[in-house]
Amino acid sequence: MLFTEQSLPGIFIVSPERREDSRGYFTRTFCRDEFTAHGLASDFVQCNASYNARRGTLRGMHRQLPPYQEIKLVRCTRGAIWDVVLDLRPQSPTVRQWLSVELTEDNGCALYVPGGFAHGFQTLTDGAEVFYQMAECYYPDADAGVRWDDKAFAIDWPIRPPILSDRDAAYQDYHLPDARS
Numbered sequence: 001m002l003f004t005e006q007s008l009p010g011i012f013i014v015s016p017e018r019r020e021d022s023r024g025y026f027t028r029t030f031c032r033d034e035f036t037a038h039g040l041a042s043d044f045v046q047c048n049a050s051y052n053a054r055r056g057t058l059r060g061m062h063r064q065l066p067p068y069q070e071i072k073l074v075r076c077t078r079g080a081i082w083d084v085v086l087d088l089r090p091q092s093p094t095v096r097q098w099l100s101v102e103l104t105e106d107n108g109c110a111l112y113v114p115g116g117f118a119h120g121f122q123t124l125t126d127g128a129e130v131f132y133q134m135a136e137c138y139y140p141d142a143d144a145g146v147r148w149d150d151k152a153f154a155i156d157w158p159i160r161p162p163i164l165s166d167r168d169a170a171y172q173d174y175h176l177p178d179a180r181s
Contacts, residue, residue, distance in 0.1 A: 060120015
């Protein structure tokens with residue numbers, strides 16, 4: 001596996017190293033020792049999957065409040081998604097900044113998301129499936145999120161209008177105090 005740190009500290013793209021032959025390919029998608037060597041969480045306690053019937057479906061921007069902040073390893077196993085992370089760590093020099101990456105069944109890449117980030121994605125294809133490995137269990141009382149179209153972040157979603165759940169559509173604008181002032 002190849003680990004490529006992104007412009008937001010702590011965010012990594014984990015790329016597979018495929019060994020191909022006439023039968024197809026083989027690759028590892030997770031190795032505890034390699035994740036640990038890169039200083040990343042390696043004790044995943046829960047796995048989740050989502051199926052998204054229609055192109056343009058947007059799930060997010062989700063997070064869990066402290067002390068249950070989620071660390072995620074996100075992979076698209078069918079179709080393609082535009083995956084977004086948003087830094088909400090108050091003391092971070094990149095607070096309020098976001099980045100996106102395209103995850104597809106063809107590139108096989110995963111996005112490593114540390115705690116303190118909001119996460120969401122929009123499907124670029126019909127029938128997209130997403131698989132998440134989580135280093136924290138889900139706690140309903142810690143469930144939170146921010147608006148997908150909050151002007152404070154100006155996330156440039158590729159498909160408008162998105163298909164949203166009632167829950168995701170109801171998130172309020174987020175007001176994070178400026179920790180640098």
